[in-house]
Amino acid sequence: MTSTAPDPAQGATPPPPPPAEITYTGQYSVNPLAEVSFRRVCARIPAVLGRIGRLSWRIDRRAVQLLLGCQLLTGVSAAVLLTATARAMEPVLGAGSAGDRLRGALPALLVVAVASGVARTAGAVASYAERRITPRLTTETDSALVEAVCRVEAVAYAEDGFSDRREAAEMGVMRTHVMVTDAQRLVSAVIRMVTAGGVLSVLNPLMLPLLLLAVLPAGVGAVLSARVDYEIHYGNIADRNVRGMMRWWATESKYSDEVRANSMTGYLVFWYRALSDRCDRRTLAAAPRTLRIALLSALAGGLFLMATWGVLAWLAVSGRVDLALAATAVIAVQTLLAALSQVVVNGAAVFHTSLYLGDMQTFLDDAAARAPRRGPRRLSGPVEEIRLEEVVYRYPGKDKPAVEGVSLTLRRGQVLAIVGANGSGKSTLTRLLTGIYLPDKGTVAWNGTDLAGVEPATVWANTGLVPQIFAQWPLRLRENVTLGQPRTVDDAPVWEAIDAVGLRGAVDELPSGLDTLLARDVFGGTELSGGQWQRIACSRALYRRPALLILDEPTSQMDPRGEHQIFERIKAIAADRITIVVTHQLENTRIADHIIVMEEGRITEQGRYDDLAHGGGTFAELLELSQDR
Numbered sequence: 167m168t169s170t171a172p173d174p175a176q177g178a179t180p181p182p183p184p185p186a187e188i189t190y191t192g193q194y195s196v197n198p199l200a201e202v203s204f205r206r207v208c209a210r211i212p213a214v215l216g217r218i219g220r221l222s223w224r225i226d227r228r229a230v231q232l233l234l235g236c237q238l239l240t241g242v243s244a245a246v247l248l249t250a251t252a253r254a255m256e257p258v259l260g261a262g263s264a265g266d267r268l269r270g271a272l273p274a275l276l277v278v279a280v281a282s283g284v285a286r287t288a289g290a291v292a293s294y295a296e297r298r299i300t301p302r303l304t305t306e307t308d309s310a311l312v313e314a315v316c317r318v319e320a321v322a323y324a325e326d327g328f329s330d331r332r333e334a335a336e337m338g339v340m341r342t343h344v345m346v347t348d349a350q351r352l353v354s355a356v357i358r359m360v361t362a363g364g365v366l367s368v369l370n371p372l373m374l375p376l377l378l379l380a381v382l383p384a385g386v387g388a389v390l391s392a393r394v395d396y397e398i399h400y401g402n403i404a405d406r407n408v409r410g411m412m413r414w415w416a417t418e419s420k421y422s423d424e425v426r427a428n429s430m431t432g433y434l435v436f437w438y439r440a441l442s443d444r445c446d447r448r449t450l451a452a453a454p455r456t457l458r459i460a461l462l463s464a465l466a467g468g469l470f471l472m473a474t475w476g477v478l479a480w481l482a483v484s485g486r487v488d489l490a491l492a493a494t495a496v497i498a499v500q501t502l503l504a505a506l507s508q509v510v511v512n513g514a515a516v517f518h519t520s521l522y523l524g525d526m527q528t529f530l531d532d533a534a535a536r537a538p539r540r541g542p543r544r545l546s547g548p549v550e551e552i553r554l555e556e557v558v559y560r561y562p563g564k565d566k567p568a569v570e571g572v573s574l575t576l577r578r579g580q581v582l583a584i585v586g587a588n589g590s591g592k593s594t595l596t597r598l599l600t601g602i603y604l605p606d607k608g609t610v611a612w613n614g615t616d617l618a619g620v621e622p623a624t625v626w627a628n629t630g631l632v633p634q635i636f637a638q639w640p641l642r643l644r645e646n647v648t649l650g651q652p653r654t655v656d657d658a659p660v661w662e663a664i665d666a667v668g669l670r671g672a673v674d675e676l677p678s679g680l681d682t683l684l685a686r687d688v689f690g691g692t693e694l695s696g697g698q699w700q701r702i703a704c705s706r707a708l709y710r711r712p713a714l715l716i717l718d719e720p721t722s723q724m725d726p727r728g729e730h731q732i733f734e735r736i737k738a739i740a741a742d743r744i745t746i747v748v749t750h751q752l753e754n755t756r757i758a759d760h761i762i763v764m765e766e767g768r769i770t771e772q773g774r775y776d777d778l779a780h781g782g783g784t785f786a787e788l789l790e791l792s793q794d795r
């Protein structure tokens with residue numbers, strides 16, 4: 167038999183199509199830089215410095231005080247240094263023997279030495295203070311971002327651009343690494359600039375404006391380049407976001423079998439490269455613009471600088487300033503020039519950082535605005551009844567509701583089974599029942615209280631959920647069971663939850679029992695099988711002893727013994743709670759007091775197992791199909 171399939175080893179596989187162009191769908195679908203005027207650019211820098219200052223002050227007040235003190239010392243010593251230099255120049259360039267001139271200059275030279283020593287020490291201490299602030303500043307912003315994402319209303323995840331905006335905010339967090347350094351260097355350069363400028367103005371008022379003109383083009387150039395960089399950053403956000411996800415999925419050990427056995431490596435690498443190339447193309451396309459900016463600003467700056475030196479030479483040659491003053495002016499010009507360049511470079515860096523920090527702040531503000539604010543009511547007492555009335559829910563951006571007009575009453579002690587085709591709205595219904603989503607229309611009420619007005623944490627204190635796709639936390643086994651509950655010193659309830667899912671034997675075989683780290687990729691970690699992980703997810707929900715227990719395909723990876731054990735357990739503890747089982751294994755619905763069949767978001771059939779199995783409806787049809795082998 168001859169095969170027509172292309173042989174990748176022969177290189178006959180046609181290249182896969184490149185990934186579709188992704189456009190940034192976030193809040194800034196129109197580039198915000200189009201709005202940025204030079205005036206706004208300048209206005210933004212003090213705001214960023216203020217934000218950095220406030221945050222740093224909160225984190226380490228003493229380090230900030232140290233930093234400011236050092237800045238002040240740097241400025242004062244720079245002024246002293248220049249003035250003493252001017253003093254030293256007079257005797258050095260004056261008349262008399264070399265020894266006399268040196269002796270005359272000695273006191274001023276000593277002041278110069280002390281001032282430079284102080285300036286250097288202050289610089290070193292300032293950098294120590296900055297290193298004390300930066301790590302905690304980064305941790306603070308990073309943790310704030312993680313917390314903000316964890317706390318938003320879950321519906322935000324389904325909204326277009328949320329993930330891209332989060333990616334943009336991540337960049338802000340990364341920039342906090344350099345934020346204090348940039349700000350500190352800027353402030354210190356400004357101080358040096360002011361002192362050197364002051365000294366120079368005293369020497370000759372004409373020099374200062376000329377020097378300012380010499381560095382102004384570099385400043386404008388740096389800000390324009392930062393703008394271009396930011397534009398590229400924005401253009402690349404969505405691609406970078408997808409690339410980051412692809413990287414994780416392609417390299418994560420959990421998916422390594424699938425990647426290899428389905429020969430995905432070639433395409434994944436191609437995909438990854440294609441995204442990277444596209445990012446590079448955008449970056450490279452901007453290179454001529456940055457070159458033009460750099461050349462023009464260098465040209466203009468060079469011309470003004472030549473004029474400055476020309477004026478200084480003319481002043482000295484024509485005798486308008488004496489030689490000692492001219493020599494000091496040369497030093498002042500050099501100092502001022504270095505300080506001005508630092509101001510320009512660090513000002514541009516702060517501006518650049520401020521753009522990313524702006525994104526981070528916008529995201530944090532947005533996330534804070536999206537934190538659940540449903541009302542002050544708290545849920546207390548045992549949950550006796552959950553009632554849904556004409557509930558409708560549509561995901562953002564979708565045309566059709568995922569759940570449409572569902573009414574249902576559940577009482578304590580009842581076991582409800584939800585069945586239906588893929589995409590019929592079963593999981594969405596469980597999210598509505600637990601208050602993870604609030605309905606667009608209709609009500610979900612617990613003990614007669616509409617969840618729309620209830621503090622959600624008080625609802626979730628009563629729920630235990632085994633989702634279809636559950637997390638495999640890289641924590642110790644004990645924490646994998648107790649996560650979400652207050653810490654206890656007693657392991658007995660943990661073992662009870664482990665026994666309930668039949669996992670004691672497997673746990674006993676682990677190298678450190680409950681202390682075993684469940685993360686294969688971490689040194690000393692261990693991995694469980696898929697079914698064992700699912701048993702852990704079930705034990706986590708059971709450990710909570712929730713008033714509402716929801717199991718969404720809880721046994722899909724389990725062997726028959728495990729599945730039997732879980733369902734026996736569900737029956738045994740059902741009297742104290744409301745239990746909901748979502749399943750495609752229709753035989754498992756026998757344990758339910760009530761079964762609902764969902765189709766296209768609606769309940770189309772309901773009743774007990776025997777009635778539905780012989781009712782001639784969808785349930786009976788699905789049951790027959792499941793038995794037809």
Ligand SMILES: Nc1ncnc2c1ncn2[C@@H]1O[C@H](COP(=O)(O)OP(=O)(O)OP(=O)(O)O)[C@@H](O)[C@H]1O
Nearest residue numbers: 324561564568586587588589590591592593594595
């Ligand atoms: N996060 C989401 N964002 C947008 N649409 C969603 C989201 N989750 C589900 N949907 C859509 O809502 C509909 C119902 O999905 P749901 O997950 O509730 O179905 P299900 O009955 O649980 O399916 P399955 O049996 O495959 O688990 C589907 O059309 C699905 O595409």
